[in-house]
Amino acid sequence: MTATRATILLDQLASVYDEVLPFFAGFARQHMAWVAPGPGTRVLDLGAGRGALTGAALAHGCRVTAVDCAAGMVERLADRYPRVHEARVMDVHQLDFPDGCFDLVCAGFVVHLLDDPAAAAREVRRVLAPGGVFSFSVPGDVEDAPEWEFYGALFREFQPLIPEGQGRLSRPLDAERLLSAAGxxxxxxxxxxxxxxxPDADTFWDWGLSHGSRxxxxxxxxxxxxxxxxRVRAELSAMDPIVFAAGARLWRGASAA
Ligand SMILES: C[S@@+](CC[C@H](N)C(=O)[O-])C[C@H]1O[C@@H](n2cnc3c(N)ncnc32)[C@H](O)[C@@H]1O
Known part of the structure; x- marks a missing residue:
């Protein structure tokens, strides 16, 4: 597997990832509610991290297999979710599973980080059973939260100071085209x-350092x-209480029955 900036950083952050604020866990519950798998559904959590989607799928009674390229993530996921069917270190571009062995493949905030999302989507299709579903989340917008516009604006303002090839890990992704091209x-x-x-500004700042925005x-x-x-702390000092508003987008496609 080729290590990328994303895989190296996220492995380093495994001890704090989604521990400061339950940000990814919150989106994962909504993701799983949208897909609504029934008990016994064979789920593959792709780029599972510390198991936000794994935990949500287990709560739906699914049989969950989790894979991630970061050993530190996989180890912690297996500790937290002893009911996981299998947790393995694996590159999502080359899945070590037979054809057609999952009913649902889900990926939380992973696809936009990949070197080759098209190759990963083809692998997902291969391991899905006929009629199976691929669903994934990517960062998105939030409506009606003008008090948080400053945060995105700061990222845009400081962007010119970031050396080329560094900075944000997200890559542009046309999700609809990705799914249709993979069939x-x-x-x-x-x-x-x-x-x-x-709880406070310290927590918010620590959260920003605990995941990909690091x-x-x-x-x-x-x-x-x-x-x-x-400048973040100055904005937060005017908020009482501090309630972070964030958005995401969910996508899904089905494998031919
Ligand atoms: C932003 S985190 C999301 C983790 C989890 N899905 C969640 O919702 O909290 C992205 C995860 O994808 C994993 N990842 C990135 N590229 C990968 C690859 N090529 N193969 C497997 N895992 C990968 C990272 O190690 C990291 O755990």
């Missing part, structure tokens, strides 16, 4: 949002990072 049908999407209570902060020159942090 999925019944393609659809929906927007979801969550509003997460944040790549952006680490790429900023030291004085710019200090200024970015100060």
């Amino acid at each position: 999925f049908t019944g393609i659809g999407g929906t927007a979801i949002e969550q509003r997460l209570p944040v 790549a952006y902060f680490d790429a900023l020159p030291a004085d710019a990072r200090t200024e970015f942090e100060a």
